[in-house]
Amino acid sequence: MSTETRTYDAQALWQKDKDHFIHPFTDFSLFHEKGCDLIVDSDGIYVEDAHGNRFIDGIAGLWCVNVGHGRAEIGQAMAEQATRMAYFSTFNNLSNAPAAELAAKLAELAPANLNHVFFSCGGSAANDATIRLVHYYFNRLGKPSKKRILSRRNAYHGTTYLAATLTGIESNNWDFDTLDHLVTHLSEANLYRRPKGMSEAEYCDHLVDELEESITEIGADNIAAFIAEPIMGAGGVLMAPCGYHARMQAVCRANEILFIADEVVTGFGRLGHFFASEAVFDTQPDIINCAKGLSSGYAPLGATLISDAIYEVLGTPQRKGGVLSTGFTYSGHPVSCAAALKNIEIIEREGICENVLEVGPYLERKLKSLAQHETVGDVRGSHFMLAIENVADKATRALLPVEARVGDRVAAEAQKRGLIIRPVGHLNILSPPLIWDRDTVDRVVDILDEAFAATTASLRADGFL
Numbered sequence: 344m345s346t347e348t349r350t351y352d353a354q355a356l357w358q359k360d361k362d363h364f365i366h367p368f369t370d371f372s373l374f375h376e377k378g379c380d381l382i383v384d385s386d387g388i389y390v391e392d393a394h395g396n397r398f399i400d401g402i403a404g405l406w407c408v409n410v411g412h413g414r415a416e417i418g419q420a421m422a423e424q425a426t427r428m429a430y431f432s433t434f435n436n437l438s439n440a441p442a443a444e445l446a447a448k449l450a451e452l453a454p455a456n457l458n459h460v461f462f463s464c465g466g467s468a469a470n471d472a473t474i475r476l477v478h479y480y481f482n483r484l485g486k487p488s489k490k491r492i493l494s495r496r497n498a499y500h501g502t503t504y505l506a507a508t509l510t511g512i513e514s515n516n517w518d519f520d521t522l523d524h525l526v527t528h529l530s531e532a533n534l535y536r537r538p539k540g541m542s543e544a545e546y547c548d549h550l551v552d553e554l555e556e557s558i559t560e561i562g563a564d565n566i567a568a569f570i571a572e573p574i575m576g577a578g579g580v581l582m583a584p585c586g587y588h589a590r591m592q593a594v595c596r597a598n599e600i601l602f603i604a605d606e607v608v609t610g611f612g613r614l615g616h617f618f619a620s621e622a623v624f625d626t627q628p629d630i631i632n633c634a635k636g637l638s639s640g641y642a643p644l645g646a647t648l649i650s651d652a653i654y655e656v657l658g659t660p661q662r663k664g665g666v667l668s669t670g671f672t673y674s675g676h677p678v679s680c681a682a683a684l685k686n687i688e689i690i691e692r693e694g695i696c697e698n699v700l701e702v703g704p705y706l707e708r709k710l711k712s713l714a715q716h717e718t719v720g721d722v723r724g725s726h727f728m729l730a731i732e733n734v735a736d737k738a739t740r741a742l743l744p745v746e747a748r749v750g751d752r753v754a755a756e757a758q759k760r761g762l763i764i765r766p767v768g769h770l771n772i773l774s775p776p777l778i779w780d781r782d783t784v785d786r787v788v789d790i791l792d793e794a795f796a797a798t799t800a801s802l803r804a805d806g807f808l
C-alpha cells in the first residue's frame with residue numbers, strides 16, 4: 344500500500360459519506376441502513392478499506408484500472424503536468440502538449456482510418472458528443488433526416504440524457520425520462536438466452552434479419568448510426584454469435600448507417616488488444632469511443648476516434664465564420680492526457696496486452712470449473728471480461744426471485760474471503776486489472792469456489808432453493 348501512511352477515522356468518514364454523498368447506482372434501501380464501504384488505499388491488484396481490510400480487486404475499480412493500482416509513475420506524470428501547466432483552453436485554436444501527443448498516439452493505435460480524436464471527460468460524455476457530431480455530420484451532408492440511432496436492449500452507454508437514451512437496460516431508466524423518437528433498440532445478442540433450439544449460426548442470421556427489417560421499417564434515410572459494445576458489459580457480459588459484428592457492419596454500410604463501436608470497456612487491453620473492433624471482431628468502425636482503460640482510471644478522460652471520411656466533413660466550416668460549436672472546457676485536459684500517455688507507455692512497455700492474451704484463456708478455463716455449483720447457470724466472457732449468471736434451475740435457466748439477491752450474496756461471500764467482485768442483479772461480473780497472473784487466478788477461483796458453496800447453502804437455508 345502507499346508508503347506515506349494516512350490514517351482515517353473510519354466511523355466519521357462513513358457518516359460523512361452517508362449524510363452527504365449521493366452515490367451513482369445505489370440501492371437506497373441498503374444505503375440508508377448500511378452506508379458504504381470506504382476504499383482508501385491500493386497497490387497493484389489490491390485495495391484496502393478504511394478498517395485496514397485488504398482485498399484482491401476483481402473489478403479493476405469499475406472496469407478501468409487496467410494497469411493496476413498505485414502506479415507512482417502515472418501520479419508523477421500528472422503531478423509534473425499539473426505543476427507545469429495544469430489547464431489552459433483547447434478552444435479557439437489553442438492546444439497543449441499532452442493532448443496533441445495523445446491524439447497522435449491514439450491515431451497510431453486505432454484501426455487505420457481512425458485518425459482524428461475528440462476528447463471528453465468519460466464514456467457517457469464520449470457517446471453523447473458522438474451522437475451530436477453524427478447528427479451534425481449528416482446535416483452537413485444534406486441528409487438531415489438521418490437522425491435515428493439503432494442501439495440494443497441491454498446495451499450500456501452511460502447516463503447523460505443522451506447516453507441513457509442509448510442505453511437499453513430497462514431498469515436503468517425506471518422512472519427516469521429518455522428522449523423520444525431518437526433511438527430504436529434492437530435485440531441484444533445473447534448466446535446463453537437465445538431462442539430455444541436455434542444454432543449459433545441461425546441465431547446470427549436471426550439478429551441480422553432483425554436489423555434489416557428495422558431498416559426497412561424505419562427507412563435508411565432516417566437512420567444515422569448503429570452503436571454497439573463489442574461485448575456487452577454492464578448488460579451482463581453478453582457474447583454475440585460468431586461473425587455477428589462484421590455482418591451487422593456490412594448491413595449498416597450498405598445503408599449508409601455509421602457503425603459506432605463503444606469500446607469504453609473492451610478497449611485498452613481488456614480483450615488483449617488496444618482496440619477489439621478490428622483485432623477481435625473483424626470490424627472497421629466509423630467511430631470508436633473509449634474511456635476507462637484509456638487512463639486506467641487515474642484521471643477522468645474519454646475519447647471519440649473518428650474516421651478520415653467523417654473528419655473531412657466535420658473539418659469544413661459549415662458557413663463563413665462558423666465553428667464546430669461543441670466540446671467541453673476539459674476536452675483534452677492536459678493532466679488527464681498526461682496520465683493516459685503514461686498509462687499507454689506502461690501497457691506497451693510491460694506487455695500488458697500480451698499478459699491478457701496469455702492469462703485470459705487460463706482465467707476463462709478455471710472460472711468454468713465453477714459451473715459445478717448448483718446455481719451457476721453460465722460462465723461466459725472473454726479474457727479479462729467475464730460474468731457468472733446465477734439461476735434457480737440450470738435446465739430451464741429460470742432465475743431466482745429478485746428478493747434472493749443472489750448476486751449480492753455471492754459478492755458478499757467473496758468479499759468476506761478477500762475478493763471484490765461486482766453484483767449486477769442475478770449476475771456477478773469480473774473485470775480484473777490486466778496484471779493478474781496465473782497464481783492470482785488460482786487464488787481467486789478458490790475464493791469463488793467457497794463463495795458459491797456458501798451462497799448455495801444460504802439460499803437453501805432461506806428457502807430459495
Ligand SMILES: Cc1ncc(COP(=O)(O)O)c(C=O)c1O
Pocket residue numbers: 464465466467468470499500501502572576577605606607608634635
Ligand atoms: C460500454 C460503456 N459505455 C459507456 C460507459 C459510460 O462511461 P462513464 O461511466 O465513464 O460515463 C460505460 C460505463 O460503464 C460503459 O461500460
